[in-house]
Amino acid sequence: MIVTTQKPLDEVLGFIAPYTSVLIAGCDGCTQPPRGLREAKTLSQLLELAGRIQKKSFNFKVTTVAKQCDNYLAASILKPQMEGVSAVLSLACGIGVQTLAEVFPELPIFPAQNTHFMGAEEREAGILEERCAGCGDCLLAVTGGICPVARCSKGLLSGACGGSKEGKCELSPDRDCAWCLIYEQLKKQNKLHLLKESRPPRDYQLSGWRVTT
Ligand code: SF4
Numbered sequence: 001m002i003v004t005t006q007k008p009l010d011e012v013l014g015f016i017a018p019y020t021s022v023l024i025a026g027c028d029g030c031t032q033p034p035r036g037l038r039e040a041k042t043l044s045q046l047l048e049l050a051g052r053i054q055k056k057s058f059n060f061k062v063t064t065v066a067k068q069c070d071n072y073l074a075a076s077i078l079k080p081q082m083e084g085v086s087a088v089l090s091l092a093c094g095i096g097v098q099t100l101a102e103v104f105p106e107l108p109i110f111p112a113q114n115t116h117f118m119g120a121e122e123r124e125a126g127i128l129e130e131r132c133a134g135c136g137d138c139l140l141a142v143t144g145g146i147c148p149v150a151r152c153s154k155g156l157l158s159g160a161c162g163g164s165k166e167g168k169c170e171l172s173p174d175r176d177c178a179w180c181l182i183y184e185q186l187k188k189q190n191k192l193h194l195l196k197e198s199r200p201p202r203d204y205q206l207s208g209w210r211v212t213t
């Protein structure tokens with residue numbers, strides 16, 4: 001899932017202040033917490049109230065898309081709803097916002113969310129933790145299914161730094177040491193020999209650019 005948080009209401013209000021007819025578009029895809037129709041409606045109500053305080057009234061339309069990052073879906077679902085719309089407020093992650101900006105280049109598209117990372121729920125419910133940093137060279141086959149790039153504070157690829165205390169990261173006692181988790185996991189799988197293999201430095205050219213499918 002892609003973990004996002006709601007931007008401060010004042011910031012969002014500042015984006016849409018020059019416009020009157022605004023489409024608020026949720027996304028039913030992979031953002032977490034959910035950012036679908038219900039959240040879009042709630043945001044419209046909050047913005048309406050906040051706008052009234054500033055003596056500004058908006059004409060909101062509210063909708064949602066199964067996956068805002070899909071050009072075809074975004075175009076087919078949202079195009080029929082664009083009549084009279086002067087700006088769009090997207091509840092999707094940054095990828096969805098950029099997709100809408102491509103599909104509707106004539107309209108200002110504003111993000112209602114800050115996008116943080118690709119993650120999953122921690123063992124304790126309610127805590128979301130980064131699990132993948134999109135490095136482009138997945139190591140999970142040799143690290144017991146635990147990502148050192150996203151989960152080790154230093155992104156170390158060839159074992160622990162030596163600062164871990166009681167299984168916690170030296171940089172934060174709230175955080176498990178990723179390499180301790182990897183060790184325990186490989187031990188359970190009788191694969192500790194994998195820890196003796198050193199890995200080349202990360203190739204940053206493999207992430208953050210583009211790949212063919
Ligand atoms: S090794 Fe790379 S691709 Fe695999 S989970 Fe970690 S960051 Fe993601």
Ligand code: SF4
Binds near residue numbers: 152
């Ligand atoms: S203590 Fe563990 S998680 Fe923290 S930086 Fe060192 S190896 Fe990485």
